[in-house]
Amino acid sequence: MPPCFLPASMASQVAQLPPPPSRPLPVINLARLRKDPATRALAIQDIARACREQGCFQVVNHGVNKSVMKGALEAASEFFELSPEYKELFASDDIRRPIRYDTSSRDGISKARSFLKHYANPLEDWEQYWPMHPPSYRKKMGEYTVEIQRVSMQLMDAILQGLGLRPLYMQEKLEKGVQFLALNNYPQFSHRGDEVGLAAHSDYGFLTVLLQSSPGLEVMPHGDDAWTAVPFIPGALHVHIGDHLEVLSNGQLKSLVHRAVLNPDEARISIASIHGLSVDEKVGCAEELVDEKNPEMYRESSFQDFLDFLPSNINNYKRFVESLKIDKA
Numbered sequence: 615m616p617p618c619f620l621p622a623s624m625a626s627q628v629a630q631l632p633p634p635p636s637r638p639l640p641v642i643n644l645a646r647l648r649k650d651p652a653t654r655a656l657a658i659q660d661i662a663r664a665c666r667e668q669g670c671f672q673v674v675n676h677g678v679n680k681s682v683m684k685g686a687l688e689a690a691s692e693f694f695e696l697s698p699e700y701k702e703l704f705a706s707d708d709i710r711r712p713i714r715y716d717t718s719s720r721d722g723i724s725k726a727r728s729f730l731k732h733y734a735n736p737l738e739d740w741e742q743y744w745p746m747h748p749p750s751y752r753k754k755m756g757e758y759t760v761e762i763q764r765v766s767m768q769l770m771d772a773i774l775q776g777l778g779l780r781p782l783y784m785q786e787k788l789e790k791g792v793q794f795l796a797l798n799n800y801p802q803f804s805h806r807g808d809e810v811g812l813a814a815h816s817d818y819g820f821l822t823v824l825l826q827s828s829p830g831l832e833v834m835p836h837g838d839d840a841w842t843a844v845p846f847i848p849g850a851l852h853v854h855i856g857d858h859l860e861v862l863s864n865g866q867l868k869s870l871v872h873r874a875v876l877n878p879d880e881a882r883i884s885i886a887s888i889h890g891l892s893v894d895e896k897v898g899c900a901e902e903l904v905d906e907k908n909p910e911m912y913r914e915s916s917f918q919d920f921l922d923f924l925p926s927n928i929n930n931y932k933r934f935v936e937s938l939k940i941d942k943a
């Protein structure tokens with residue numbers, strides 16, 4: 615393309631234009647998974663394609679009640695509005711703690727966000743660590759996490775079948791597995807500050823299910839070199855592939871690099887629910903997906919290995935899974 619020269623007045627208009635059209639991201643009607651076998655098979659095919667081509671998709675008709683989603687966003691937002699003294703009770707830079715609040719960039723990738731992170735599955739083990747304020751926090755967040763754990767089980771079953779693995783593969787381990795919640799609180803974008811609230815990274819675990827109060831999530835599907843804004847669809851949940859699913863699939867799926875930009879119109883809350891096997895359970899490449907043509911590409915690792923690795927390596931890898939690649943040399 616020839617270089618394009620614009621008068622200064624027009625050039626400044628161009629700078630304010632929205633980013634170039636981003637690639638369309640799939641939206642999947644999850645009710646199709648619960649229909650007759652032929653409809654379900656087509657839905658699994660669509661999910662498999664979205665996972666391979668984009669590493670993410672949004673789901674509608676997922677069965678999570680709108681009031682439950684609204685309740686979780688309200689509980690999160692009310693927590694972040696509480697006094698700094700109360701929130702500081704949960705502050706820690708020890709990432710092994712069952713609950714952790716932070717406002718700074720101690721984790722290396724946060725810029726303007728504050729966050730609360732805690733475990734959620736099984737609820738009876740973890741609820742005791744959750745905030746007592748706002749008073750509705752445990753009830754609202756509890757309802758939400760149980761529903762999202764259920765959706766994640768349906769999604770994992772469909773994704774694993776899409777990889778050619780048998781129905782209900784690893785179901786028991788997944789049921790007992792980790793559900794790790796990250797509640798993120800971002801200020802409204804101000805021209806004096808950062809545009810990015812959370813820097814580029816991939817998530818650990820198999821799958822992340824994310825609820826956002828307003829737009830701000832951006833993704834970079836594997837092989838792309840530009841960010842795509844995730845369209846805000848009220849009532850939808852965004853789903854993306856984590857590092858451990860890349861390992862389990864022996865590289866057929868790639869974990870999704872994503873980030874959060876600040877919203878120019880309003881402060882923003884997101885709730886990321888990360889699903890994986892239990893903390894000490896090792897995940898390696900599924901033996902069904904390894905053969906002579908497709909040798910094992912990754913070393914096995916557990917969630918605990920990730921927690922041990924993270925503090926000293928946060929800035930070395932955008933995707934933790936890179937550190938697990940078997941050196942073929």
Ligand SMILES: O=C(O)CCC(=O)C(=O)O
Pocket residue numbers: 796798812817824826830831832872873874883884886
């Ligand atoms: O706020 C968002 O949209 C992204 C949050 C996220 O990536 C995370 O919590 O891991």
Ligand SMILES: [Fe+2]
Pocket residue numbers: 815816817872886
């Ligand atoms: Fe993330």
